[in-house]
Amino acid sequence: MEIQLIQIESNEFESLFSVVKQGIYSHVDAVFGWCDEFQVNRLKNDYEPHWFHWIYFNHTKVGMLCFKPYSNALHVHLLIIFPEFQNQKLGKRVMNLVHKIALEQGRGHITLSSFVRNEAAVSFYKSLGYRVIERDENFLSLSLQVAS
Numbered sequence: 001m002e003i004q005l006i007q008i009e010s011n012e013f014e015s016l017f018s019v020v021k022q023g024i025y026s027h028v029d030a031v032f033g034w035c036d037e038f039q040v041n042r043l044k045n046d047y048e049p050h051w052f053h054w055i056y057f058n059h060t061k062v063g064m065l066c067f068k069p070y071s072n073a074l075h076v077h078l079l080i081i082f083p084e085f086q087n088q089k090l091g092k093r094v095m096n097l098v099h100k101i102a103l104e105q106g107r108g109h110i111t112l113s114s115f116v117r118n119e120a121a122v123s124f125y126k127s128l129g130y131r132v133i134e135r136d137e138n139f140l141s142l143s144l145q146v147a148s
Contacts, residue, residue, distance in 0.1 A: 003093045005053035005065060016052060017043060019064045023080035027115040031138050051077065055094055062090055067098060073109035073143075074102045095128055099146045108147040113139050 008016055017040060028034050047066065055063040063081040067074050076098060081091050095110075102110055112130070114121045116138055125142050126132075134141035 003090070003097050004056040005097070006056060007050060008052040008054055008064070010049055013044075016064065019080055019082075020078065022082075023064075023078065027118050030117060031115060047077065055081070055090070057085070057090055057093070063094070065094060065098070069105065069107065073107050073111050074098060074105070076110060076112040079112075091124060092128065095125075099144075102146050106147075108145060110144045110146060111141065112143075113141045116140055 020043065021034075021036075021039065025034055028039070048068065051066050051068045053065045053067075054061050055065050061082075062085040064078065065076070065080075066078040067076045069075075076095075079091060079094060081094075098110060102108070110130075111133075112125065114125065116122070116135070122140060122142075128144065130142040130144045132140050133143045
């Protein structure tokens, strides 16, 4: 069975926010301090609703993906695989699908960022061939060329 991406509906915002909070709370809280109101407003105002997708595998919701097109790339904002589905290579399958979408759209790169402290995510993306292209105290920017 293949990974399926199903666009998240606007009436599912509470579920979406719950997943985002579950996925990034510890990192955001450690670096900036978590504020529900700020994070809700950020999701509503800084992101387009059509960037958000539920990830399904074998007809089961296993996570959430947020990505957007820009210039010659796709930028992955969030990839959250629910804890009970982690370590099953689903993240790799999702990212392979993102790579395929980029190629189909004629985009040559995938970009993303990660908290430096999120060592599991950084290791995961590096294992897929992503390179660190920028870094500061709290964040790494990574990129992968998917087309020549």
